[in-house]
Structures are given as C-alpha cells and as structure tokens.
Amino acid sequence: MYQRIVFVAILIVLMTGCAIRTSSILEFKDKYSFEISDEFCRNWSNKLDSVIKQDGVRDFGATRVEGYPYLRVNRFLASFSDLVHKEPSIFNDWISAMVDLNWEGRQIEINNLSETGLLMLGNDRLTIQDVDSRCSVLIKRSYTEKPFDNLSHLRKRVSVPDDYSTVKRVLGFYSFLKIPFVQGIGDWHKEARDTFDRYMKVGVEAASSRRYEPTAKKILQPNEVAELLRQRDSLGRLTLPPDLLSKLFVTYAPVLTIEDSGEFDRIGAVNFSNSGKAGVNTSEPTVYTHLTHTRFEGKTLPQLVYVAWFSARPKENIGDLLGGNLDGIMWRVTLDYDGGPLVFDSIHPCGCYHMFFPTGRLTPTVSPSKYTEWAFSPKQFNEVTPDLAVNITVQTKTHYLADVAFGTRKQEARVYALRDYNDLRSIKTAKGHRNLFGVNGIVSGSERGERFLLWPSGIASPGAMRQWGRHATAFVGRRHFDDARLLDKYYIRR
Numbered sequence: 001m002y003q004r005i006v007f008v009a010i011l012i013v014l015m016t017g018c019a020i021r022t023s024s025i026l027e028f029k030d031k032y033s034f035e036i037s038d039e040f041c042r043n044w045s046n047k048l049d050s051v052i053k054q055d056g057v058r059d060f061g062a063t064r065v066e067g068y069p070y071l072r073v074n075r076f077l078a079s080f081s082d083l084v085h086k087e088p089s090i091f092n093d094w095i096s097a098m099v100d101l102n103w104e105g106r107q108i109e110i111n112n113l114s115e116t117g118l119l120m121l122g123n124d125r126l127t128i129q130d131v132d133s134r135c136s137v138l139i140k141r142s143y144t145e146k147p148f149d150n151l152s153h154l155r156k157r158v159s160v161p162d163d164y165s166t167v168k169r170v171l172g173f174y175s176f177l178k179i180p181f182v183q184g185i186g187d188w189h190k191e192a193r194d195t196f197d198r199y200m201k202v203g204v205e206a207a208s209s210r211r212y213e214p215t216a217k218k219i220l221q222p223n224e225v226a227e228l229l230r231q232r233d234s235l236g237r238l239t240l241p242p243d244l245l246s247k248l249f250v251t252y253a254p255v256l257t258i259e260d261s262g263e264f265d266r267i268g269a270v271n272f273s274n275s276g277k278a279g280v281n282t283s284e285p286t287v288y289t290h291l292t293h294t295r296f297e298g299k300t301l302p303q304l305v306y307v308a309w310f311s312a313r314p315k316e317n318i319g320d321l322l323g324g325n326l327d328g329i330m331w332r333v334t335l336d337y338d339g340g341p342l343v344f345d346s347i348h349p350c351g352c353y354h355m356f357f358p359t360g361r362l363t364p365t366v367s368p369s370k371y372t373e374w375a376f377s378p379k380q381f382n383e384v385t386p387d388l389a390v391n392i393t394v395q396t397k398t399h400y401l402a403d404v405a406f407g408t409r410k411q412e413a414r415v416y417a418l419r420d421y422n423d424l425r426s427i428k429t430a431k432g433h434r435n436l437f438g439v440n441g442i443v444s445g446s447e448r449g450e451r452f453l454l455w456p457s458g459i460a461s462p463g464a465m466r467q468w469g470r471h472a473t474a475f476v477g478r479r480h481f482d483d484a485r486l487l488d489k490y491y492i493r494r
Contacts, residue, residue, distance in 0.1 A: 038142065041135035045069040048121070048132065052109050055117035059105045059425060060441040061469045063160045065098065070139040072102040073158050074469055076293050079484035080235060081155045089234040091151075092144045097235065098158075099143070103136040108425045112433045162480065163472040164458035172456020178371055181457065181475045189376055192355070192400070196378045199403040204393055210260045211413040212267060212285055212308075213389075214253040216246075222386045225251065225339035229302065236300025237293050249289045249418055252304050252333045252341070255389045255409060256287075256416075259396035264327075267308040267416060270436055272429045277445055278326055278436060280311040285414055290421035290468060294334060296487045301342065304333045305468070307349065307421060314397050321449035326465050327399050331392060334487065336361065341384050343491065346392075346401060347481055350448070350463050351471035354481070357404055359384050362491040373474035375490035379404055421468065441467030 062072035268282035315323030336342040344357040360382040367374035393403040448463025471481035
C-alpha cells in the first residue's frame with residue numbers, strides 16, 4: 001500500500017512538472033484569449049495528440065507524417081513527393097492538401113471526444129475545434145509563404161506504409177502457401193465468370209429482388225461533366241463546391257438490384273445500437289460517397305466512390321468462415337479527361353473480391369507471373385452510353401456481384417439518399433459521437449472466421465470491414481484499392 005502511494009505521488013509530481021512547462025502557453029478561456037504562434041501550435045498539437053490517444057478516438061484513415069504534426073498523407077499525395085521540388089504551385093497545393101487532410105481528421109477526432117477528453121483539454125468542443133483550425137491556417141501559411149527548410153527531409157517522411165505484414169508472411173510460410181492461395185483465387189475467378197454468364201442469360205426475378213436508385217433524378221450531360229472537370233488545382237484534383245460535386249455523384253450513381261431473402265439484403269444508414277454494435281437502419285436506404293483521385297499516364301483522374309452497407313453476411317452454417325456482422329459493396333467510377341467513364345471497379349469493404357470493368361478505351365496488360373494476383377475482369381464495356389445508368393446486380397446473403405449492365409432508371413424503384421462517407425467517421429450515438437472504424441481502420445465486431453486461415457497473407461484480420469485507405473485487395477502479391485498508380489499496372493490506353 002505504501003509503495004502504491006509513493007508511486008502515485010511521484011507520478012503527480014512528474015505530471016505537474018510537465019504542466020508547469022506548458023500550462024502557461026496552453027491555458028486560455030476562449031479562442032480569442034491567447035496569441036497564436038508556432039510554439040503554441042506545436043504544444044497544442046502534442047497535448048491534443050495525448051488526449052486523443054487516451055480517449056481512444058484516433059482516426060486511422062490518413063497517415064500522419066512523422067515529425068510534422070499538422071500533416072497527414074494518403075497514397076495519392078505521397079505519389080507527388082518526387083515532383084514537389086520542381087514547381088512552387090505543386091508544392092503549395094501538396095502541402096495545403098496534407099494540412100487539410102490532417103485538419104479533416106482532427107475535426108473528426110475532436111467531435112468524437114468524450115466528456116472526459118474535453119475535461120482534459122479544459123475547453124468546450126467548439127473552442128477546441130476553432131483553435132485547431134486557427135493553428136492549421138497558421139501552419140499552412142508558414143509552410144507556403146516562405147522558403148521551406150529541408151524539403152528533402154520532408155519528402156522522405158511522406159509515405160504510406162502498406163497494409164501487409166512481412167513478419168506474418170515469414171512466420172506463416174507465405175512463400176509456400178501462396179501456391180494454394182493462387183488456386184483458391186483461380187477457383188473464385190471461374191465461379192464469378194460462370195455467375196456473370198448465367199445472370200446475363202436469365203437475369204434476376206423481379207419478385208425476389210429490390211431495386212434502389214438515387215433520390216435525385218436529374219443528371220448532368222457529358223458536356224456539363226467535362227466543364228466541371230476543368231476546375232482543378234495544380235495536382236489535378238477537382239476543386240468543386242459541394243453542390244456541384246453532389247450533382248456529379250448523382251450523375252454516375254449506380255442502380256442496385258439486390259436479391260432479397262431477408263433484412264440482411266437491404267441497404268441502409270449505418271448506426272450503433274445501445275450495446276455499441278454496428279448495424280444498419282434499412283428504413284433509411286443510403287449510399288455513402290467519397291471523392292478520390294488516381295494517376296494514369298502521368299495525369300490525375302477523379303474517382304467517384306459509392307459504398308452501400310448491409311447489416312450482415314449471414315452464416316450458412318456453424319462452420320461458415322465468411323459470414324459475420326456488417327457487409328457491403330464498394331463501387332468506383334474513374335472518369336477520363338473528357339468526363340466519360342474510363343473504368344469501373346468494385347470491392348467489398350473488407351478489401352475482398354476486387355473486380356474491374358474496363359471500357360473500350362483500355363487494353364489490359366499481361367500478368368508478369370501466375371503468382372501475382374492480377375486485375376480480374378468478368379466483363380468489359382466496349383461502349384458506354386452516357387444517358388444510361390449502371391445497374392449492379394447483387395446476390396442474396398453473400399452480396400457477390402452477379403452482373404453489371406447499362407439500363408434505364410425506373411420510377412417504381414426504391415430511392416436511396418447519398419451521404420458523405422466521412423459521416424461514418426463520426427456517427428451520433430446516445431453517448432456522443434463514435435467512429436465506425438476502430439484501431440487500424442478496422443470495424444470492431446465485423447471480424448470473420450477466415451482470419452484464422454488467411455493470416456499468412458500478411459493482411460490484418462482478413463474479411464473484416466475497414467476504412468478507406470486501409471483496403472489491401474490481394475492475397476498474392478501486394479495491392480491497395482487506393483494505390484495512386486493502380487491503373488498503370490493493369491491497363492494501357494487503346
């Protein structure tokens with residue numbers, strides 16, 4: 001007992017010492033009662049980091065740049081690290097994008113702080129967010145309005161580690177197990193092709209399916225899309241205001257035809273139960289949208305990502321290793337320079353079942369080895385009709401894609417709302433706001449039994465749902481859904 005008291009006393013003294021060094025600069029009554037400075041912002045960031053970590057609300061989407069507390073990076077931005085020293089405008093937009101990416105993550109983390117976390121910071125949530133915003137503006141200005149010191153050092157730090165564990169691969173004898181992995185992938189490819197062939201011939205019975213379409217019916221014409229795509233920064237990223245971006249998402253939003261044999265086959269808004277379990281409210285059909293970018297032939301192309309969630313992939317039996325809580329479909333449209341679709345592709349939110357649907361503008365490249373998981377395309381569109389919507393047919397229970405085709409939208413379909421994907425990172429609950437994605441971007445409670453067999457692939461918890469930026473999509477080789485040069489690997493322009 002005496003030793004415990006001594007330990008606590010020492011701890012208090014140490015904490016007090018830290019407080020003496022920083023409290024004078026970090027104590028303020030409101031956002032206007034202190035002078036903003038580089039020193040203040042560095043100390044503020046350190047304190048905020050500590051509280052966010054203690055409160056368990058860290059967001060694991062973008063990667064923090066070591067040694068630069070106001071910068072976070074994704075794979076697209078990291079791909080520009082070899083160009084930023086050549087052109088000031090590219091550098092400024094690059095730095096600004098990383099500051100904005102950090103600010104976005106910070107605002108979400110602050111919004112998810114518990115009352116205990118707010119007490120540790122000594123201010124209300126709005127003041128904390130405003131202070132962090134002021135610091136972000138200051139840091140961005142200091143980085144872009146004067147010569148940047150040691151750019152080569154920053155360029156070395158700007159990288160995103162892949163989501164594969166080399167240690168797991170070594171311990172799991174991956175070099176041997178990739179042979180059966182290749183066989184399993186080949187079996188899935190054959191099964192998927194057979195399914196697409198079958199559904200193209202017989203389709204899906206209307207009585208056994210539900211059809212969903214976006215709420216808004218008005219779509220942009222090709223010339224209007226091309227005009228919008230001219231609004232870019234020096235990195236090639238779209239700089240559209242929210243209302244125009246929303247119109248772009250509506251224009252390319254897919255029609256979902258889903259075989260329906262239960263509640264688990266109906267899309268909805270993601271929520272949390274009182275017990276803290278992630279679920280889906282099917283009374284609110286919802287598809288989440290996310291704007292990203294990729295690089296093809298040295299140029300930046302916009303990508304429109306659509307995510308639909310199901311409450312579960314139901315287990316067929318007690319030995320089913322693929323079933324579990326929460327499931328979904330991710331559909332991505334990559335737009336060409338003129339605004340027309342270049343390629344479509346899809347995964348489940350676990351990163352599994354990656355399929356490509358290229359248009360006639362592309363020719364596939366050849367896999368360098370049978371032991372490399374290459375682009376799988378069960379169907380190609382030689383012609384894309386601008387006034388027709390993409391209709392995605394989804395199988396019951398497994399939620400596998402069964403067909404993708406162009407067709408008209410119908411009035412009798414159920415409508416779904418389009419919501420920002422970032423809403424998933426701060427969902428309102430009875431106990432405050434909570435991030436759907438937990439440690440390392442993995443949704444807690446969505447784990448699958450397959451993880452016990454597939455861990456030698458090096459992927460953390462194979463089969464579990466995960467956050468954007470954390471989707472490893474190959475069991476053989478290494479591949480990420482957000483790889484900025486993904487298309488360059490698999491396709492060349494005709």
